[in-house]
Amino acid sequence: MGYKVVVCGATGNVGREMLNILAERQFPIDEITALASRRSLGTEVSFGDKTLKTKDLEQFDFTGWDIAFFAIGSDATKIHAPRAAKAGCIVIDNSSLYRYDADVPLVVPEVNPEAVDGYAKKNIIANPNCSTAQMVVALKPLHDRARIKRVVVSTYQSVSGTGKDAIDELWDQTKGMYVPGQEREPKVYTKQIAFNVIPHIDVFMDSGETKEEWKMVAETKKIVDPKIKVTATCVRVPVFVGHSEAVNIEFEEFLDEDEARDILRQAPGVLVVDKREDGGYVTPVECVADFATFVSRIRQDSTIENGLNIWVVSDNLRKGAALNAVQIAETLGARVLKKG
Ligand SMILES: NC(=O)c1ccc[n+]([C@@H]2O[C@H](COP(=O)([O-])OP(=O)(O)OC[C@H]3O[C@@H](n4cnc5c(N)ncnc54)[C@H](OP(=O)(O)O)[C@@H]3O)[C@@H](O)[C@H]2O)c1
Numbered sequence: 141m142g143y144k145v146v147v148c149g150a151t152g153n154v155g156r157e158m159l160n161i162l163a164e165r166q167f168p169i170d171e172i173t174a175l176a177s178r179r180s181l182g183t184e185v186s187f188g189d190k191t192l193k194t195k196d197l198e199q200f201d202f203t204g205w206d207i208a209f210f211a212i213g214s215d216a217t218k219i220h221a222p223r224a225a226k227a228g229c230i231v232i233d234n235s236s237l238y239r240y241d242a243d244v245p246l247v248v249p250e251v252n253p254e255a256v257d258g259y260a261k262k263n264i265i266a267n268p269n270c271s272t273a274q275m276v277v278a279l280k281p282l283h284d285r286a287r288i289k290r291v292v293v294s295t296y297q298s299v300s301g302t303g304k305d306a307i308d309e310l311w312d313q314t315k316g317m318y319v320p321g322q323e324r325e326p327k328v329y330t331k332q333i334a335f336n337v338i339p340h341i342d343v344f345m346d347s348g349e350t351k352e353e354w355k356m357v358a359e360t361k362k363i364v365d366p367k368i369k370v371t372a373t374c375v376r377v378p379v380f381v382g383h384s385e386a387v388n389i390e391f392e393e394f395l396d397e398d399e400a401r402d403i404l405r406q407a408p409g410v411l412v413v414d415k416r417e418d419g420g421y422v423t424p425v426e427c428v429a430d431f432a433t434f435v436s437r438i439r440q441d442s443t444i445e446n447g448l449n450i451w452v453v454s455d456n457l458r459k460g461a462a463l464n465a466v467q468i469a470e471t472l473g474a475r476v477l478k479k480g
Contacts, residue, residue: 141479142168143469144204146229148197148220149211150174150185153304154234157462158209163188165466168479175200177216202227206477209465210234225263230472232265232465239266239359246362248273249467250409251280255363256472265468270460271295271352271374271383272359277433277459278387278452280364281407282400286446287392290369293356294386297341298379298424301456302328310334310378329376338376350374382424383456391446400448401438409459414438422453433459 145162149155155176162169174185175197183194197216202208202224210217210224214235221231221238238244245255246266259265268276279288299306306328313334316322331338342351353372360370377384405412411432413422421436433454441447454460473479 142170143206143473143477143479144171145169145469146173146175146200146202146205146208146224147211148175148208149213149234150192150194151176151180151183152211153300153307153457154211154461155209156185157457158211158465159185159187159192161458161462161466165470167466167469168473173200173205176212202229205229206479207232207469207472209462209469211461211465221264228263230259230263230265232267232468234267234461234465236269236355237266238262238264239268239355240362241266246359247468247471248276248363248464249471250407251276252363253471253475256468256475259472259476265472267461267465267468268359268363269352269355270301270456271297271372271385272356272363273460273464274383274433274452274454274456275356275385275387276360276363277407277409277454278404278435278450279360279368279389281403281410282389282391282395282448283364283368285393285399285403286395288365288368288389289392289446290390291360291371292388293370293372295341295352295356295372295374296337296377296379296384296386296424297352297374298381298383298456299333299376300381301341301383301460302376306333307380310380314378333376333378335378337378339373341374341376379424381455381457382427382453383460384424385452387450387452388441389448389450390441390444391448394446395448397438397440397448400450404435404438404450409433410435412436412438421451424453427453427455429458430455431458431463 174192243261422434437451
């Protein structure tokens, strides 16, 4: 016996990837339904070799459904997730709405799988921000060995992290640079994204950091260890899919780069590609449609006592959103629900 599954936001980047991953991983499903806004009523989306017709979320009754994957943004989630949860359907949410709620587990299954057990307080489990998810997969096994004190991270985040309109903006702006009369002004972003980089993701906070930077700090503490200090600079780059991160880590104990490489080779969800030669590292175009979080450029930071630098790359629509959400459902199934 499998699950009755709902995908909310099925016409979006994350929702479509969610349907792909549920099919690829053969998640045990008895019945599945695809929901989006009324605008998309009847829009066809793929689920394995089947096609689903999208229904209107607003009209949908969640009674009798087991799991709802939400990928619709915080405003619509605020209205519909509590409705689903109240009807007895467990919500796995991709928005930032519930991530910092003490009664909602924030889960990366390779890191804190046991946290799913706390789902019942609100019937909701939160999926972390894309840039946090891939970073903590790499940090956790190193933290277990040498205790991380501080992390300094700079991100290089692709436009698919913003949504489907941002992908169009990069595409149209890039074409517009070459075709006279087809130049495109920025609409989704505050500045030109084609052939440029923008050190601004999400809103500015009073501290001067952006909300995206704050999320990496707060979420790493909630998922891995509240004692870890994190400082982040989050940058949008003209890449369609795949986030990259340059991560500097300071440990309590010394960790040799060769031992770190071995630890990461054994770590769940991580693939080490680290040859000190031309091309011996992973770039975002190579991570697309892959399940792994890739770690390259593992090297000692000799400017501090116990320091290491790593380069972390992953498909943000997968580990950063859809894959992690499906893994949460798998973990919940194995630990709690025990169907399938
Ligand atoms: N992209 C990432 O890397 C990433 C990573 C982590 C988390 N997230 C989060 O995942 C969510 C979705 O992101 P995305 O990149 O997939 O965005 P997207 O491509 O813009 O898609 C948004 C989806 O939400 C639906 N939607 C919007 N408002 C709705 C409403 N009022 N009622 C019902 N459906 C509604 C849209 O339906 P229509 O097509 O009908 O408008 C569409 O299916 C966001 O909360 C985002 O923060 C994204």
